Amino acid sequence: MFDGRVVRALGTMSGTSLDGVDAAVIATDGEVIHGFGATAYRAYTPAEHGVLRAHLGRWPADGCKVAQAIVETAHAEVMAGFTGIDLIGFHGQTLAHDPANRRTHQCGDGAVLAARLGLPVAWDFRTADVAAGGQGAPLAPFFHFALAKWIGATAPLAMLNLGGVGNLTWIDPAQDRPEDDGALLAFDTGPANAPMNDLMQARRGEPQDADGAIAATGRAEMQIVDAFLADPYFAMPAPKSLDRGAFADLSDAVQGLADADALATLLEAVVQSTALALAVCPRPPERLLVTGGGRKNRALMRRLQAVLPCAVAPVESAGLDGDMIEAQAFGYLAVRVARGLPISAPMTTGVASPLRGGQLAMSPHNRPI
Helix, strand or coil: CCCCCCEEEEEEEECCCCCEEEEEEEEECCCCEEEEEEEEEEECCHHHHHHHHHCCCCCHHHCCHHHHHHHHHHHHHHHCCCCCCCEEEEEEEEEEEEHHHCEEEEECCHHHHHHHHCCCEEECCCHHHHHCCCCCCCCCHHHHHHHHHHCCCCCCEEEEEECCEEEEEEECCCCCCCCCCCCEEEEEEEECHHHHHHHHHHHHCCCCCHHHCCHHHCCCCHHHHHHHHCCHHHHCCCCCCCCCCCCHHHHHHCCCCCHHHHHHHHHHHHHHHHHHHHHCCCCCCCEEEEECHHHHCHHHHHHHHHHCCCEEEEHHHHCCCCCCHHHHHHHHHHHHHHHCCCCECHHHHCCCCCECCCEEECCCCCCCC
16 A cells, blocks of 8 residues: 555554643655654543543453543544545554563554544554564654654664653664664663652642652652662563553652652652663664653753763754654554554564554545545
């Protein structure tokens, strides 16, 4: 499908922070980026957020119809505002992820959206990889490789996505294709915003520590951080991936601390786990570009810049949109799914060989929205 021509794909992402749906247009043939288009965001209401949060850890057999309806409705609403689209990339909402037992659950049905919006929808991006013994995550690295080419990078660099969970992509832009040996190394680094956001919601009824202002006034309890870093996950070879609920012990460990100290401790856990991740890269990256909501946490960015052995900057420093990279990624991957190109590889998810993935739901109408 599409036979290598440039496609206007609309990608969407609803991350583990459960804040809402990002949507972004990308022009691509699934290999080279040709440009970026309009973007939009649709926040989940407090009631919707509560339902989705209550469904975390659930599998389809547990009964997720209410959550699924919320996910599909929110995505349909934000996507209906776009025109001139050829293809949709729909990630869905991750509720549970258990690659060790070869299962993962991204809530939402692409066929429902294809029928509702009148466009082909690529979806279910992770299942094939997990079924083949891969981690099913992260999936953005193939897009990160294309971004490195787009910005004209010539030396190895890394991209750090700080969403609910952190993940790192090391990139060698001298390689020709993302699936080539030595082109990429990608894996989840540890928790990112999720523990801090959960603490703020539980203690203050607020979604986040804006700018890291409260954490900046606290003192990290390093005994807790050191115990966290002793978790076997950090000694595991990459690629590897995490569920949002991993490291619950870390959140439990800060319960006796004052708000500022608890947040400072959780923040330091993000910094130190990122430092461990950089240490296993094939070669030191020239720079680290940070995307996701965590790049807006000034206290977190200051600590990363102070601790890490390379230049650290938000992706905006390279002319990219840090709010929309994940959504753009699934637009890009949607075109690869439609063309039958691989979307994961041994050094991104641990799958045995480069692997095609995703399903393509065709609309009965095939009309532009």
